[in-house]
Amino acid sequence: YTQFIKQFLETAEKHFMKGYSVNYYIFTDKPEEVPSIPLQPGHNLIIIQSPKYPTWQEISLRRMEIIGDNIKERFQKEVDYLFCLDIDMQFQNHFGIEALSELVAAIHPGYYNAPRNSFPYERRPISEAYVPADHGDFYYGGAIFGGLVSKVYEFTRTCKKGILKDDAKGIQAAWQEESHLNRYFIFNKPSKVLSIEYLWNDQAPKPPELKLARFATVPKNHKAVRDN
Ligand SMILES: CC(=O)N[C@H]1[C@@H](OP(=O)(O)OP(=O)(O)OC[C@H]2O[C@@H](n3ccc(=O)[nH]c3=O)[C@H](O)[C@@H]2O)O[C@H](CO)[C@H](O)[C@@H]1O
Numbered sequence: 001y002t003q004f005i006k007q008f009l010e011t012a013e014k015h016f017m018k019g020y021s022v023n024y025y026i027f028t029d030k031p032e033e034v035p036s037i038p039l040q041p042g043h044n045l046i047i048i049q050s051p052k053y054p055t056w057q058e059i060s061l062r063r064m065e066i067i068g069d070n071i072k073e074r075f076q077k078e079v080d081y082l083f084c085l086d087i088d089m090q091f092q093n094h095f096g097i098e099a100l101s102e103l104v105a106a107i108h109p110g111y112y113n114a115p116r117n118s119f120p121y122e123r124r125p126i127s128e129a130y131v132p133a134d135h136g137d138f139y140y141g142g143a144i145f146g147g148l149v150s151k152v153y154e155f156t157r158t159c160k161k162g163i164l165k166d167d168a169k170g171i172q173a174a175w176q177e178e179s180h181l182n183r184y185f186i187f188n189k190p191s192k193v194l195s196i197e198y199l200w201n202d203q204a205p206k207p208p209e210l211k212l213a214r215f216a217t218v219p220k221n222h223k224a225v226r227d228n
């Protein structure tokens with residue numbers, strides 16, 4: 001996934017939080033593969049060495065734990081707000097402080113127009129990510145969440161605990177950490193819900209109601225980038 005960093009950072013420099021100070025924290029097990037990109041004054045790139053996990057599902061799941069640990073160790077001293085983002089993404093238009101709030105989630109582009117009973121929430125009651133059939137308002141994407149550092153901390157800690165409990169039972173939620181995220185936001189409402197402009201799937205045709213995308217997926221060859 002290090003191949004996605006260049007485009008992510010170059011487009012972030014054009015569109016993300018322009019005029020504000022920004023720290024980019026890149027989590028990777030391959031620090032030597034992080035390209036050096038010229039950054040604006042007041043912008044910093046910090047590489048955080050992370051363990052290698054055997055499957056893409058575990059890498060994605062473990063983000064909750066890694067982000068939480070790092071909030072405690074350093075982010076809370078260094079920043080006010082955090083956005084936690086997938087790397088296989090690019091910025092395409094302005095993405096600024098209008099997106100900030102105490103706790104922020106984004107509607108998943110695949111389900112913004114879908115009936116609730118089609119949302120891929122975790123449906124097994126044995127899982128900590130379980131969502132009963134009569135619950136849920138939106139289906140959120142796992143590729144972006146954020147907010148005040150303290151709120152993101154609480155959120156990542158709760159998800160991590162749920163993930164570990166599931167692990168002890170030998171199960172993994174339907175969409176890994178995205179399932180735990182969705183469960184959390186049903187019972188702890190985000191103070192801001194971002195529309196599909198802020199999380200768009202660029203491989204899908206744009207519906208007429210979407211005039212522009214701000215943050216969108218980059219196509220990836222699953223076989224080439226994933227170990228499993
Ligand atoms: C658009 C969107 O909502 N995407 C979500 C979706 O699939 P995606 O297909 O977008 O998941 P993905 O393959 O992008 O993995 C999630 C993220 O984990 C990181 N990563 C993953 C594998 C790896 O070998 N190295 C690495 O760094 C990387 O930042 C990547 O962007 O479902 C996943 C469930 O687990 C996550 O919730 C994603 O956020």
Ligand SMILES: [Mn+2]
Binds near residue numbers: 086087088143
């Ligand atoms: Mn992704």
